[in-house]
Amino acid sequence: MTLRVAVVTEFCPPYRTGFYEMLANKYEVKIFFCNSKESWRAYGDFDYSELSGYLFRDRYKITPTVFTHLYRFDPDVIVGAPVEGFGGQSSFLYARATNTPFVLWTGEWHLPLTTLRTVTFPLIRRIYMESDAIAVYGPHISDYLVDLGVEEDKISIAWNTVDTGQFSTFNQDRVADLRKEWGIPDDASVALFVGRLVKEKGVKYLLDAYKTARAVSEKPTYLLIVGDGDQRTELTEQVDDDHDVIFTGYINNESLPEYYALADVFVLPSVVTAEFREPWGLVINEAMSSGTAVITTGQVGASCIIDEGKNGFVVPERNEAALADRLAEIFENPTMASEMGVQAKKDSKLYDYERMLDGFDEAVQTAVVRSKNNG
Structure with missing residues (x-):
């Protein structure tokens, strides 16, 4: 029955x-x-x-x-x-x-x-x-x-x-178009954040960590911030006129696979507040399904599916130095980033x-x- x-x-x-x-x-x-x-x-x-x-x-x-x-x-x-x-x-x-x-x-x-x-x-x-x-x-x-x-x-x-199949395929021509649309050179390494621009997502720590990682990189780097929220004005002021930090605003779900495919690494730097602790972080599933390496904090529920050094890295929350070190490592080692992305895509199939x-x-x-x- x-x-x-x-x-x-x-x-x-x-x-x-x-x-x-x-x-x-x-x-x-x-x-x-x-x-x-x-x-x-x-x-x-x-x-x-x-x-x-x-x-x-x-x-x-x-x-x-x-x-x-x-x-x-x-x-x-x-x-x-x-x-x-x-x-x-x-x-x-x-x-x-x-x-x-x-x-x-x-x-x-x-x-x-x-x-x-x-x-x-x-x-x-x-x-x-x-x-x-x-x-x-x-x-x-x-x-x-x-x-x-x-x-x-x-x-x-x-x-x-999530529906892992939705993010495992993407339009390669559209990925190339996005680079042109946002003025990102073909040889530039790209870090990506997707989510609400609110305090608990820890984006301000990502911005500072990115500046440090960019300063030691020998190649051009870019940071894409996809999403909107009540901290957007504060965060855009934090980066001044840095042309390599791009706030895209809200992007619909159907267009996200190409953004994940564009990135060398996806970052979810969430932090604990008095009212919030990241229950999961499905954007990590999305990024992994797209074949993108992940950096996140130990305060993100989905950090439990990160195999340290294999498909991504887990860093302490609010630790800009640790996050910067991992970003720099990804930027300077494109082969490693690619291999981690391949492993991430493989591992994502375990969580469908x-x-x-x-x-x-x-x-x-x-x-x-x-x-x-x-x-």
């Missing part, structure tokens, strides 16, 4: 649609979206409902109809996410009230120091402890949960990923939707068994 699985979550970002479609091929699935974002409404070929509600405290959206929708769907298993959102919390409470097996799907590995999170942590901790199973993005989250006292044998790793689904399915089956045994 095919299990009826309800997934109660927040948004539908473009990188989730392929996974949800695979999930729908395995189970009788319905996805309930408890929040919406105009740029993240990439619904695909699967059954879903977008629930109405109202905002509380800026980002916490309350959708009371989730209970009614779950009752009507009558699932065999409920998957709730995120642990800090109304969808994850309300679906857990519904599951407990109806004795339905519950899987928590989470990417969190720290407690943000906000009033709302502090007040709701007792409920969050209860969800961790009482969930029948937990599907996590990677081993860093498993370690965090075990440290909190969660039973390790109910945790499954559903590796967080199939493997993510395997971990997800393991969590669902664990929830069914544990719920039955505990019932």
